[in-house]
Amino acid sequence: LGPNEEEDQGFVFIRRRNAPIQESIIPIPLTETPIIKKNQVIRQSKRRSSLEKRGKRASSIGNGFVAKPHPDVNSNEFFRHIQAELPEPIKLRQLLAWCGLRALDKQTSADENALKIAKIIEQEVLNDLIDGKISTSWYHRQNGHESLEKTLPRKPHPQNIVNQRKLKEHEATLQRLKAEYEEWTKLISEINASVVNVSPSIPSSEDKISILPDEIDIIVGGLRLGNLSILHWRSLSYLYDMMAATLMQTDVPTPEDSDSSKKVWLGRWSHINKILDRRGPFCDKSFSPGHGEDILLNQCRILVIGAGGLGCEILKNLALSGFKDIEVIDMDTIDVSNLNRQFLFRPADVGSPKAKVAAEFIMKRVAGDKDDDYYLGFHLIICGLDSVEARRWINATLVNIAQDDPERIRVLIDGGTEGFKGQARVIIPTVTSCYECSLDMLNKQTAFPICTIANTPRLPEHCIEWASVIQWPKEREGEKMDTDDPTHIQWLYDIALKRAMEFNITGVTYSLTQGVVKNIIPAIASTNAIIAAACCNEAFKIITTSQPYLNNYMMYIGNEGVYTYTFEHQKKDDCPVCGNQSAFLDVDKEITVEDFIELLKEKPTIQLKKPSLTTDTNEKIYWQSPPFFEQRTRPNLEKRLSELVKDGGTIIVTDSTLPISLNVTVSYV
């Protein structure tokens, strides 16, 4: 690996195992990509004439002024000779100029002198018009016209209507959530009151839940550019300016406005059009030269999930590539791992289960709030997230939507980075391997056993964990730890340092403290740029069919030379999300239900958060929620699994944090 064996010969090549010539084995499942639709239309009508293109090239010579049409052309027909995609003022100028020229030719008079003078004046007016000295833009009309403009009824932008409707819906959701939050709070205080022996290390669950309303406020704000990463991207205003015309915002300008602000200038797409106007030897057969720009600009809808470092790059690339209809959601706010961070490194049985439920609750209600039709409204979805949980969620959702109906397949392109490493992949739900199929490729997160933290610390990290997991709840009971608050980090650092000194452990620093409690993943602009660009390149190729697309996984490693590895990740038959086969598990015949659940959480290919178990004859083994069933099935936890499920029997595993269901066939050994 790395700068591989070829280094000796003075070259290192990034290898792509899949030769570009090789045809993809997978048929393009996008039965309704814009290009296919377009092609169908084109085939029905007569072939596009090449004349039109030649005319287009000629028109770009000089001041955008095209020589007047043939005298046989009736002036009523002039408008047909003006390119439709030109801005309105330019079209008007063209029309006026041609009419003027025609008028000039037709002038007759007995007095030749008068005619000459008139012609000179006319010619001057015409020249001014052509040189642009006379404004033909009604966007900049004088004051006198304003009253007229005001009386014109404006049709509201359909998106605004949708947004307003959504706002109402979200407000209703918010109300509902608030009510449920109240209920939960009440419930928890009841439970807390009824349970006498509450461990002091369990933080007040009320605290955890109190994050809820704030979070939701942000989500209701809805489709937003999110926290466009202060860390990665400092020029926010420029980004907004750049994409104002291309990105959907809460307040979309009315059509007239957006037309005038649509920035199309001469040569704007000339680089991209070289690719889109010409066929290449590796193109898909369905590629139709000359139509790409239209597809990108007018027909294709893309959903970008995540507006952090990666998301930012993705947006920029899509906008520059000509994609116009882009919607952004930032799942950060509904990302379970974000909320989970406060519980991170904590043994599963410590902590407040109610707070966990609250997080699942957000996930279900808010992420679930976007129904299938929402996702089906896009041609392609690109993920630039830093959270495994959010990715699993979106992956499972898209696979579920596509199940049983290939028309409902929406391609997911996923990118992820960590330091100098990253990956980009194309997921065609139900066709290629999905995110869940490759779950075991993830690095397991370091978790420190609680007894090490409490009794035998060896590393500076152990001391920091001690400060945050054990000392904080003890000494600052009832106070919520805010990892973004420097005074809180400072406090943890001081405590951790004291403990480290006591045990002769070196290496506790402020920065390490912050890294451990916030679970910081190192990130740099370079890797984000590489991975985001690789994702957008695939999006561009899939939508325009201008080149074959990635099948289906590209791994990138940059700490030793530059290394990429492209391979086809195999779909798993027993994948909990896209597979249809049972997973087989050999378990100890003595295993209890509780231990079996732990096993499901630990297993790298499964990694569930809160599994609920049911037998294939629909008997509940253990359900995590709702509370009623949890209480009823709780006694089963201590039972041996073999008492409830016979050897070779199948257990249906579901998880309230993920839209998945997995069949596990157990054999006792």
Added chain:
Amino acid sequence: MNIDKKTQKYDRQLRLWQASGQAALENSKVCLINGTATGCEILKDLVLPGIGSFTVVDKKEVDGADAGISFFLDEDRIGTNRAQAVTELLQELNEDVRGFYLAEDPISLIENRLDYFCQFTIVIATDIPEKPLLKLSEALWNANIPLFIVRTTGFIGYFRIVHPEHTVVETHPDSIMDLRLDVPFPALEQYAKTFDFDSMDNMDHGHIPYVVILLKYLDQWKKDHDGKLPCTSAEKKQFKQIIESGRRNVDEENFAEALANAWRAFTATKVPHQVQEIFNDPACETLTANSSSFWILARAIRDFVANEGQGLLPLAGSVPDMKADTSTYVSLQTIYRQKAKAEIAIVRSHVNKILNSIGRTSDFIHDDEIDSFCKHAAFIQVIRYRSLKEEYISDPKKAEIDRWLQDPQDNIVHYVLIRAIDKFYEANNRYPDAATFFIEEDPEEATEESKSEFELLKTYVNILLSEWQITNIPDHLDDYIHEICRAGGSELPNMASLLGGLVSQEVIKLITRQYIPLNNTSIFDGI
């Protein structure tokens, strides 16, 4: 608060290259030749992490096509100088970075004021034809300044690093494991002896560090086998069985760790091959007053290995986390650290001797530099790049290119074409640019003009191949000739951004002298 704003701002990257790397970045001066989209993307990924300054050299007037593909240009800048326009917008990204521009033609600058480029830490050249490139690369080579040559055309990206020599100490290996289980030093051996496994209670027994477990059983093994380590696979298996039999119950994680790490006990500690090569290098052999601290330190380590080290590198001194109670772990850590410290002191004395012999004072090399070198001694790297002249003129890798070219999966075909379009450009002052590939379904078909464009580029490919005496021309080359004609020298925003990421990453590695940089050409096939 003991944490400044800058540390906060750069937190995510400081975790990769620390304050020392950041300081190197902040002192660097980067020059970009031509404010192309790819060039701007590279600078973006360097301005964000905070280089000291950048300078864009470009005379071109921004046109609609430039503004269409670059994030650092907009419609309003059409008709203005490209260097100025991109500098202003790039500057916005980071207030700590200073941006400069020079609105002059880079090629005439190369012709007339070559020394202008010698003021920079690194020079990145985009869109420069072959001839001036050779001239520039020679001047920078002599001034010991790294040159990056970058090009994107259509879905193909290419970049090349040209620099005489780059040395790295902090290569950031995945882990620095230097436990010396096969050759324990006296203090370590002594310490392991203090453990009497049999008399321990279960609690203590479950907390014996695996290093001690391995040392103990290995010591016993050596006694029973004439001082030899387990070497055949049967012996290794047997050794593991002995460890297993010492385990009191399956819950003893420390024994599990010992079994998992048993292979380390059979692996002989020695000087790695690539480090031995560095020791044998003439630059290590013959030191002069101009020798860099890397070579002086390498020589000092070599002297240490030959003398006090008895054939071994200085001890790295770090101990991985393992199941143990705090005091045992800390004592073990201390034993390794103290040994490492003692060896560093010996290396220091070698360094001083060498510095004295080449007429330099001992403060030329700081203590922390020696610490770091000793810690990373097994992972140090020297990369010597080939000069552009060697590659283009005096010594092209003809045989290798020939061999790789026969493999239809190999990216070398893009290299051939990139070199061919340089030749094309030199003769025609433009890049190949036409639709040359058609199928039956297409509304248009090949014209004489498009056929001739294909043939013209093919001529230059053939000239190049015959220069390299390659006679066996593979069929798949034609497809790529079509693809290059189609691309017409276009820069696609995605490819520009991708190359921006790759190049900036390598620039950062060279500036910070951390991690292992590319040697020497990288081609990304985005098709």
